[in-house]
Amino acid sequence: MRYIDGLREARESSNPHGKSRPRGSKAAGLAFERKVGKKLLLATHNPWFEFSDRNGRGFCSPDYVIVREKWLVVLECKLTSVAEAREQLLFLYKPVLEHVYKLPMRGIIVVKNAPGLGLRIAEDFLEAETLANGSPSILHWLGSGPL
Numbered sequence: 001m002r003y004i005d006g007l008r009e010a011r012e013s014s015n016p017h018g019k020s021r022p023r024g025s026k027a028a029g030l031a032f033e034r035k036v037g038k039k040l041l042l043a044t045h046n047p048w049f050e051f052s053d054r055n056g057r058g059f060c061s062p063d064y065v066i067v068r069e070k071w072l073v074v075l076e077c078k079l080t081s082v083a084e085a086r087e088q089l090l091f092l093y094k095p096v097l098e099h100v101y102k103l104p105m106r107g108i109i110v111v112k113n114a115p116g117l118g119l120r121i122a123e124d125f126l127e128a129e130t131l132a133n134g135s136p137s138i139l140h141w142l143g144s145g146p147l
Contacts (some may be wrong), residue, residue, distance in 0.1 A: 001087055004095040004117040006052070006054040011100060013050035016059050027095045032143060033063050036110050039125075039147035042066055043075070051096050072097055072105045073129055078112075082119075082138060085109040089136045109135035110147075114140040 037045050042065040050059050064075040074093050076085040089107030096103050109126045114121060122128035122139045125147045131137035141147055 001084065001092065002058055002060070003087075003091040004051070004053050004056070007099055008052045008054075008100075010049055010051040010096045012143075013048045013059060015049075015061070017049050029077070029079050032079060032112050035143050036077045036141065036147065037064060038076065040064055040075070044063065046049050049100060051099075055110050060092050060096055062088075062097070063095065067101065070103070071074070072101055072103050073108060073132070074105055075108045075110055076111045076136075080111065080113045082100060082109055082111055082114070085111075086136050106132035108132050108135055109138045110141055111138060112141065114138070 037043065043066045045064055046061045047065055048059060048061045050057065052058075062074045063077045066073040066075075074089060074097060076089055076093075078085045083115070086109060089109070093106065094105045104128060106124075117131055122131055122137050125139060126137040128137045139147070
């Protein structure tokens with residue numbers, strides 16, 4: 001995963017890679033991501049951003065972005081990889097999206113499998129958004145019912 005090091009510029013972009021057909025666990029993760037998206041009415045799915053930092057030019061695309069009046073909500077959907085999602089939210093998406101939107105970011109990790117995380121897990125989306133003030137929150141969602 002890429003970390004931002006001395007962000008110089010960032011802007012919205014288009015997908016630089018085109019489409020590919022995922023297989024195996026990647027396909028299962030994308031199916032879970034789509035289920036989450038069906039519950040998010042005001043979210044933008046997979047917006048692309050181009051940025052430049054000390055490491056050169058790069059691209060990133062969070063799973064979902066919701067622009068609120070006073071902050072952004074960025075959701076990263078994972079089957080189990082909470083640590084990976086946390087790093088993406090804090091060290092890649094946060095600097096890029098805060099630069100583009102000029103708003104503070106709140107990150108939510110929506111995870112399907114949460115065995116023994118040892119962390120506080122939000123019971124619903126509103127609680128997850130509130131808990132995400134400062135550090136990403138975790139929302140355990142099995143893929144059905146309300147988010």
